[in-house]
Amino acid sequence: MIQFQFERASTVKASVNAMVNNGNARFIAGGTNLVDLMKRNVMTPTKLVDINAVPLKDIQQKNGVISIGALALNSQVADNKIIQEKYPLLSKALNAGASAQIRNMATVGGNIMQRTRCSYFYDTTLPCNKRQPGSGCGALDGLNRMHAIFGTSKDCIAVHPSDMCVALVALDATVVVAGPKGERRIPFEEFHRLPGSQPAKDNTLQNNEMIISVEIPDNEFNKNAHYFKVRDRASYAFALISVAAALNMDGKVIKEARLAMGGVAHKPWRLKEAEKSLVGKQATEEVFKQAAEIAMQGAKAYKYNAFKLKLGPNVIVEALKNAAGLV
Amino acid sequence: MDDTFFDKKDYKPLDRVDGRMKVTGAARYSAEYTLPNLAYGVLVGSTIAKGTIRSIDSKAAERAPGVIAVISHQNVIEVPGYQPDATQSTEPKVGGGPLRVFYDNKVYSNDQPIAIVVASSLEKAQYGASLVKVQYNKEEHITDFEANAGKAVVAAAAKKNPKSPTADYDRGQKDAFQTAPFKVEAEYVLPTEMHNPMELQAITAHWEADDKLTIYDKVQGTKTTQKTFAKEWAIPDQNVKVIATFVGGAFGNGLHSWPHESAAIIAAKQVKRPVKLVLTREQMFTMVGYRPRTWQKIQMGATKDGKLVAINHNSIGQTSVYEEFTESTLAQTRMMYASPSVSTRYRLLPLNVATPIWMRGPGEATGAFALESAMDEMAHAIGMDPIEFRILNYTESDPDKNMPWSTKFLRECYEEGKKRIGWENRKLKPGLLRDGEWLVGYGMGTGTFGANRGPATIHAELNKDGNLVMHCAITDIGPGTATAMVQIASNTTGIATEKIVFHLGSSEFPNAGLQGGSSTVNSVGPAVQAACNALKQQLITMAAGKNASAFGSAKPEDIMLDQGNMQITGNMSAKLALGDLLKQNNVEKIETTQESKASENGKQYSMNAFSMHFAMVHVHPLTGQVRVKKIVCCADAGTIVSPKTAESQMIGGATGGIGMALMEDAVMDHRFGRYVTKDFGDYHVPVHADVPDIDVYFVNKPDLLADPVGSKGLGEIAIIGVAPAIANAVFNATGKRVRELPITPDKLI
Amino acid sequence: MNKNKTTGKSEEEENHESRRDFLKTTSILTAIAVSPVAVSKAAEYNLGEKINHALETTPVNLTINGIKKQLAVEPRSTLLDVLREQLNLTGTKKGCDYGQCGACTVHVNGQRVLSCLSLAIMQDGKQVTTIEGLSKGDELHPMQQAFIKHDGFQCGYCTPGQIMSAVACINEGHAENKEDIKEFMSGNICRCGAYPNIVKAIQEVKNGGQKI
Incomplete structure (x- = not known):
């Protein structure tokens, strides 16, 4: 690891100020992703700003939303009684990610900011446009079993690795960020971006901005929500494909639906057309299959991830069946 | 014959004797010794x-704070034991030798160690290493197994000796397969798998004098390591001290001496400071061996009533371009079943990769995946229960060596395992059983491994406090060697286990071979027995010499040892504590050194341990997820000396087998010859959630032809047969036959 | 702790003081202290390892196993490396160094965390408990006893991490049943495969109901 300057900030303002005029400075909170990347020289910030003392840990209900501080720990959110009762999808998604120890360290903000686990991104001797713009995408013609099927570009086919974010995008969350000019609010779906020709940029956050909270509007999805994750072992592995499914049911009829996928794109992948197709329908396997078919439109496979075209709709159906209580 | 080694009624399974050290963090592993002026290598x-x-630019690294030296072929001191190129084949179809680290500018595989940065702290050495810039003259590499399988060659050993186990083998009729009424012909692929013990490979090298080296090293043999480095530095064996008191798992990768060990020793010599070198997890994939990728093809023929008529089994395993590595992939095929005709062909494919090394169950586990899958395929083709099919082809003697078995209780394993797994619930036709959404399947696989007893020596002493202290150079990579030896000693002498200490893991102690090939209990155990018997004899002589006491007048054969006391059969009132006997004779301690030799019985008997693994799995039909719900392991391993640790060893082997079957896969991008799955994030090994209850049954009948303890070895048969048992269970659940491991969800949807 | 024979001070105290002295007297470098540039400059000017060390390190106060320690650490040093290499607390193990195996699990302020992904400098003022601090003198912690009883280990390398994780697993309320235990212990890899025995050990301690 390279040497770096280390500073502590205890207010949002001081944190943001510490970033000014230093494009190679980074915030650090849990450090579970950044320290790993620094050890492998994938990221080499010359300055770290420790923001753990900034008071952003609270989870509070207010005016039709629940606001989760950016520094709330993943385990704290997953175990929070209000979250478990009113937003079980989020709790389930959190517990499907990483390990108990990592969830005790990782923050909500850090989870949102985590970087792809693409092997080519991680090995500094291999080409990767995200790590080193212009070096090429190693995965495009390489070993891309874990890679994206939606929204790819010729420059990057990496996936966003988070489980939590799949639930948050499904639940219409908003990311609240602070910068030198004050706060702004970014709908979760617009926070992460597709790689296009600039895969180095994971999201729309500016370098001198910091996430201060995530807000989720009140909803009626708490009775029928499920997070279904398929991975190469039973726990502690990144998703091949995961699906967050939440339904608002009136008897057997679906009033509202929320669907999002993980492990398929450079961002948590919201499936709005599929959601629409479910509204007003009876919750049956047949209906879910139709929704899954709609969801998969536009998917494109590479040499080693063609199985995701088949696995994807199956996981959507399974997630919906579980959410609807059909299993 | 007694049923068990431990026939005493009051016998209780012993907790691990080093347990306390392990649960308190007091156990010291190779990277945990504090030495003055210690430097760090990366x-x-x-x-x-x-x-x-072409060039190594180390200027920036050398300028970095704390960096002491950057050593590469450009500035390395002479290593006297490195053999020049003439004997080191650089394009070895065959033969070759270990990589000579920093010897010259040649690169044979990606991530080959080419320099070591030594610094005053770990962080500084790591940073220094990132600053070393290297220029290459690149040549076209060959790493793609499938694309180059045609280049496979006969092993050197087979060329030299037609009786080598790797040589071509034929028995019976050549066309037996072609004319068989039922045929199975299939190809099986096992990917490269990594030992990945939890402890990173580590060495602390310390030149205590110019010709005197001490290494704290993660190895499976202290004596072999001592010899290797004594030779490498042209110094006498006794000038090299190898300490491996605790070894944090190894599974075979400590059976070879690796470049990083040489590098640390060179560095310590060159900077004149002790050097500690711990590999990174990525380097564990490229520098310390692995289970080689292996392609196999089986042609199996049988009659409609389930009699095997032919098995043809070919295999190709990969090795490096500089060193030949072979393993017994095909041994099981030649001796397991009563097939009149058997042919085997073993070939090696040299690639630009590092040298493989035996990984738990080594070749037998690889071969068993193909053989036991094919047996299942044939049973299915005939429409027969796979256990019945195996029993129909059971061999009462070794058809390969034409010798009787020393012992074989595999039939007992079939019967007991069937009951425990609930085999009666299995359906002959696949895909019929369900539990909710999940498909349910049952499968089984057989394993075998040679009972290989080697020589070992024990020094034992009994002191006047009644404590028995033994020393042996053997290592312990986790099976519980000291625990087993304490139990053998206690059983032999009647001294309570808490009064017995077994020291191991140092080349300073009396000779023992490697801890590998399931050979520890059956090699070291007899030496412990011999040493204890020798001490016993000394005690009896000492007691008999005391004319005044009851012991003086007793016949020597009536004198016995029990609970740390000497007693006379038929005269319970005469009782003398062993320590008191020594005190009365004004003796501080009595001692002995006893060697136990390799077994000669192998010339007349085929000596093997056997195992039978049963698996019950759930498969999710839509998502392809496999969950192993239960495993039953049955072992005919001879005497079970230490039931508690032996059971754990079987559970561990089954867990390794789950990894093999379902997730382990070192994937290489052949454009670069670099692994893309090279840490625990990408290379999956089983976690808690993957492992079900594992039920272990031991036949526990001694094989006294194998060795006086009666043990046949356990470490390998614990894993051999597990992967095919799971693969066969997946077939039984789904009707899908996966012939290329691992069975990941994508292969089942 | 190594004490300097002539001054009677520990190395850490000396380092700390030499840093202070150095900073007092060299005002130019004070301004850019703890920046990588200053450090490499110091090396180029051959200012000596001690001064380098003073420049590179920052004081950190930690309570480790109940004992207060003032350490001088580089910002890039992980808690794991500080425990193992500076404090000789080698019970905490390095199995992967990337947060993928759990061997380095310790408790920080009572929570189980991975010391390999924790920068030591960020633990300033915190309470750290390692495996060495779990037992009360010679009396083993119930979890340590249960691991021995159920043979919850073989090579022993993942064991300290498993035990630290297991204690936390119960305290978090994630050991209600076998499936829960397996899921919430999945961050601790055991390559020897002692999992079923570890689960038994945890269940026994959980059912024993002792305060742990």
């Missing part, structure tokens, strides 16, 4: 898979 690996190093 290796720089090549970033090409073949070519030569």
Whole structure:
């Protein structure tokens, strides 16, 4: 690891100020992703700003939303009684990610900011446009079993690795960020971006901005929500494909639906057309299959991830069946 | 014959004797010794898979704070034991030798160690290593197994000796397969798998004098390591001290001496300070061996009533271009079943990769995946229960060696395992059983491994406090060697286990071989027995010499040892504590050194341990997820000396088998010759959630032809047969036959 | 702790003081202290390892196993490396160094965390408990006893991490049943495969109901 300057900030303002005029400075909170990347020289910030003392840990209900501080720990959110009762999808998604120890360290903000686990991104001797713009995408013609099927570009086919974010995008969350000019609010779906020709940029956050909270509007999805994750072992592995499914049911009829996928794109992948197709329908396997078919439109496979075209709709159906209580 | 080694009624399974040290963090592993003036080494690996190093620019690294030296072929001191190129084949169809680290500018595989940065702290050495810039003359590498399988060659050993186990083998009729009424012909692929013990490979090298070396090293044999480095530095064996008191798992990768060990020793010599070198997890994939990728093809023929008529089994395993590695992939096929006709062909494919090394169950586990899958395929083709099919082809003697078995209780394993797994619930036709959404399947696989007893020596002493202290150079990578030896000693002498200490893991102690090939209990155990019997004899002589006491007048054969006391059969009132006997004779301690030799019985008997693994799995039909719900392991391993640790060893083997079957896969990008799955995030090994209850049954009948303890070895048969048991269970659940491991969800949807 | 024979001070105290002295007297470098540039400059000017060390390190106060320690650490040093290499507390193990195996699990302020992904400098003022601090003198912690009883280990390398994780697993309320235990212990890899025995050990301690 390279040497770096280390500073502590205890207010949002001081944190943001510490970033000014230093494009190679980074915030650090849990450090579970950044320290790993620094050890492998994938990221080499010359300055770290420790923001753990900034008071952003609270989870509070207010005016039709629940606001989760950016520094709330993943385990704290997953175990929070209000979250478990009113937003079980989020709790389930959190517990499907990483390990108990990592969830005790990782923050909500850090989870949102985590970087792809693409092997080519991680090995500094291999080409990767995200790590080193212009070096090429190693995965495009390489070993891309874990890679994206939606929204790819010729420059990057990496996936966003988070489980939590799949639930948050499904639940219409908003990311609240602070910068030198004050706060702004970014709908979760617009926070992460597709790689296009600039895969180095994971999201729309500016370098001198910091996430201060995530807000989720009140909803009626708490009775029928499920997070279904398929991975190469039973726990502690990144998703091949995961699906967050939440339904608002009136008897057997679906009033509202929320669907999002993980492990398929450079961002948590919201499936709005599929959601629409479910509204007003009876919750049956047949209906879910139709929704899954709609969801998969536009998917494109590479040499080693063609199985995701088949696995994807199956996981959507399974997630919906579980959410609807059909299993 | 007694049923068990431990026939005493009051016998209780013993807790691990080193348990307390392990649960308190007091156990010290190779990277945990504090030495004055210790420096830290970090290796720089090549970033090409073949070519030569044009230049190494180490200026920036050398300038970095705390960096003491950057050592590469450009500035390395002479290593006297490195053999020149003439004997080191650089394009070895065959033969070759270990990589000579920093010897020259040649690169044979990606991430080959090409320099070591030594610094005053770990962080500084790591940073220094990142600053070393290397220029190469790149050459076209060959790493793609499938694309180059045609280049496979006969092993050197087979060329030299037609009786070598790797030589071509034929018995019976050549066309037996072609004319068989039922045929199975299939290809099986086992990917490269990594030992990945939890402890990173580590060495602390310390030159205590110019010709005197001490290494704290993660190895499976202290004596072999001592010899290797004594030779490498042209110094007498006794000038090299190898300490491996605790070894944090190894599974075979400590059976070879590796470049990083040489690098640390060179560095310590060159900077004149002790050097500690711990590999990174990525380097564990490229520098310390692995289970080689292996392609196999089986042709199996049988009659409609389930009699095997032919098995043809070919295999190709990969090795490096500089060193030949062979394993017994095909041994099981030649001796397991009563097939009149058997042919085997073993070939090696040299690639621009590092040298493989035996990984738990080594070749037998690889071969068993193909053989036991094919047996299942044949049973299915005939429409027969796979256990019945195996029993129909059961062998009462070794058809390969034409010798009787020393012992074989595999039939007992079939019967007991069937009951425990609930085999009666299995359906002959696949895909019929369900539990909710999940498909349910049952499968089984057989394993076998040679009972290989080697020589070992024990020094034992009994002191006047009644404590028995033994020493042996053997290592312990986790099975519980000291625990087993304490139990053997206690059983032999009647001294309570808490009064017995077994010291191991140092080349300073009396000779023992490697801890590998399931050979520890059956090699070291007899030496412990011999040493204890010798001490016993000394005690009896000493007691008999005391004319005044009851012991003086007793016949020597009536004198016995029990609970740390000497007693006379038929005269319970005469009782003398062993320590008191020594005190009365004014003796501080009595001692002995006893050697136990390799077994000669192998010339007349085929000596093997056997295992039978049963698996019950759930498969999710839509998502392809496999969950192993239960495993039953049955072992005919001879005497079970230490039931508690032996059971754990079987559970561990089954867990390794779950990894093999369902998730382990070192994947290489052949454009670069570099692994893309090279840490625990990408290379999956089983976690808690993957492992069900594992039920272990031991036949526990001694094999006294194998060795006086009666043990046949356990470590290997614990894993051999597990992967095919799971693969066969997946077939039974789904009707899908996966012939290329691992069975990941994508292969089942 | 190593004490300097002539001054009677520990190395850490000396380092700390030499840093202070150095900073007092060299005002130019004070301004850019703890920046990488200053450090490499110091090396180039051959200012000596001690001064380098003073420049590179920052004081950190930690309570480790109940004992207060003032350490001088580089910002890039992980808690794991500080425990193992500076404090000789080698019970905490390095199995992967990337947060993928759990061997380095310790408790920080009572929570189980991975010391390999924790920068030591960020633990300033915190309470750290390692495996060495779990037992009360010679009396083993119930979890340590249960691991021995159920043979919850073989090579022993993942064991300290498993035990630290297991204690936390119960305290978090994630050991209600076998499936829960397996899921919430999945961050601790055991390559020897002692999992079923570890689960038994945890269940026994959980059912024993002792305060742990």
